[in-house]
Amino acid sequence: MTTRPLGGVATGLALVVLAVLTGVAAQRTTGTGPVATTTTSTVPTGHTTTIAVTVDDMRFQPAQLIVPAGDRLIIALTNRDQRRHDLILATGAKTGPVSAGRTARLDVGVIGGPVQGWCSLPGHRQTGMTLTIATTGHAHETSTAAPAPEPTAAIDTLADPGAGFRARDAAVPPVPAGRLHKVALHVREVQLDVAPGVRQSMWTYNGTVPGPTLHGRIGDTFEVTLTNDGNVDHGVDFHAGALAPDEPMRPIEPGQSLIYRFTATRAGIWMYHCSTMPMLLHLGNGMYGAVIIDPPGLLPVAREYLLVQSEIYRGGDIAAMRADRPDAVVFNGYAAQYTHRPLTARAGDRVRIWLLDAGPSRDTSFHVVGAQFDTVYAEGRYQLEPSDPGGAQVLPLVPAAGGFVETVLPQAGHYPFVSHVMSDADRGARGIIEVTAR
Incomplete structure (x- = not known):
């Protein structure tokens, strides 16, 4: 661990395709x-x-x-x-x-x-x-080799993004009123900053990576209108729903829309993402988000945050995606953004942090330095509750998995959080919770 100044305090971290063949005449x-x-x-x-x-x-x-x-x-x-x-x-x-x-x-x-x-x-x-x-004869072959991509500089996750930088709001949105939630998702292909000095074209839902967070309860119905405002075909798959994928998850062409309706029957944090092949490319370019369905009896906390971990590939390089060589690993779409704009809490606050590993390919092992988790909920069930004598130090997740942890941060100070896959923490999967005295 290395240090660098932050607000006068020394803090920081360096850390399918399926083929079915047909005939020919x-x-x-x-x-x-x-x-x-x-x-x-x-x-x-x-x-x-x-x-x-x-x-x-x-x-x-x-x-x-x-x-x-x-x-x-x-x-x-x-x-x-x-x-x-x-x-x-x-x-x-x-x-x-x-x-x-x-x-x-x-x-x-x-x-x-x-x-x-x-x-x-x-x-x-x-x-x-x-x-x-x-x-059947002999001739010279026409070359089809693509030109080699120009080398790009490594992403500097320690660089200062500047005074005007605003981190994505990680607060979990409240559950909307009523039991029917109508959601408009627009596919947009936009230029986004993904790290200090790094801007690239991303495929998005509603212009952000990750897309908007949906929040509800068991029994709530979501009516999602998906409109493709992009330049190629896209779709969406909600893991929070259980239904035949043929129609609602089909890819739609630019200018088309579809309605995807599902009822949440089970609690958890669920991924949604583009279901268009090759899915690796669509996920690797930013087309994912989270649906939180609260477990019954979930108590309120002082702070409730959502972190979606994912990978960034410069230029949407599918070869790098297939080789699992990300240029950055990020929380909520931007490398190390919460080291520059920390999450906040007060000493003694109970903090709940929801985690979703959007991948597309890398695991995570979430850890908060200086804290112990007394509550761990993963993939639909509690693994640890406050009444248990033990504690937990990490929430490990594979791609598409999710859950939450809770902790009480006892003292004022700066509590770094990381993916304890340390090479990914070094790539940008890290941040800070800044805790102030009461």
Whole structure:
């Protein structure tokens, strides 16, 4: 642990895709067209090969097309998936967006050698939506290698975000009146600060990461209107509801809306997130939030906070997501924000802290330095209560799990909190509770 000044006090810490393949039909006719490779020695045969390609569950089928060298190729692309896709070839030929149930014909031109293709929607190529055209002859392969990303500087989680910085309010919102809660969620793709000096495009619910917190009781009904104001398809999955996902969790296109209605039948803190494939990309770009359903008989406390732990990946890099290499690990969307703007309490206050591990991939082990937990509630049940003789030092959670801890902070001072996965505390999963005397 290292120290740095904070308000005159030395404080601180350095710390699916499932593929279902479908059939293909091919035929040869006569005709000519432009050469589809950079090879100049290809002699057109005067024949045209037409191949039917289908899209289903994030895959092209067939994924390899065999064409006689010199033939002109026509691809008849039929989208049998529930969402739009496209096909772009390394030669520059492309279909444009193809909606669900539609067919597009792509004139590739004369094939003189191997050509690669892919779907250009975010994350689709990286999760397997690729296609290769091969020939029975010999030619030079058209390069499809993506340019190497420019290196970026490491995130400095100790940097001061500046006098104008405002941390996200971590206070748990009150339960709204009534038993029916109508919620409007708008998908918005916005630029957000995620660390000092680091701003990037994020996919969000209502413009924030995490999205708005929903709070209710067992028996409450939530009627959520989801509207996609973004540029690609998105959806939502509420873990707090139990219902068939086919309709309410389906991805919707930009400009579309759906209504998702569920009744909370069990207590706990539940994750919601975008359910559109590849889910890793959508979660890694910020599309998640929390639903708190109070356990029956939950007593009021002096302070009640919510911390959602998640990972930040610079530039929405899905390769880094798949390799579990986050650039930062954060509470409530910004690295180490509560070291600069601490949570507050008074000496002797009972403090309840709800935790949700939104991931998408990393565990957490929540700890408050200088405090012991006399209450631990995780995944729908109490593991420790104040009447028990023992105490707890951490709340360990896997991705999508949640719970809360309670503690009484006895003295004025600064109580750091961290994920005790210390590499993640160093990446920004840390903060401070500033306790003042009564």
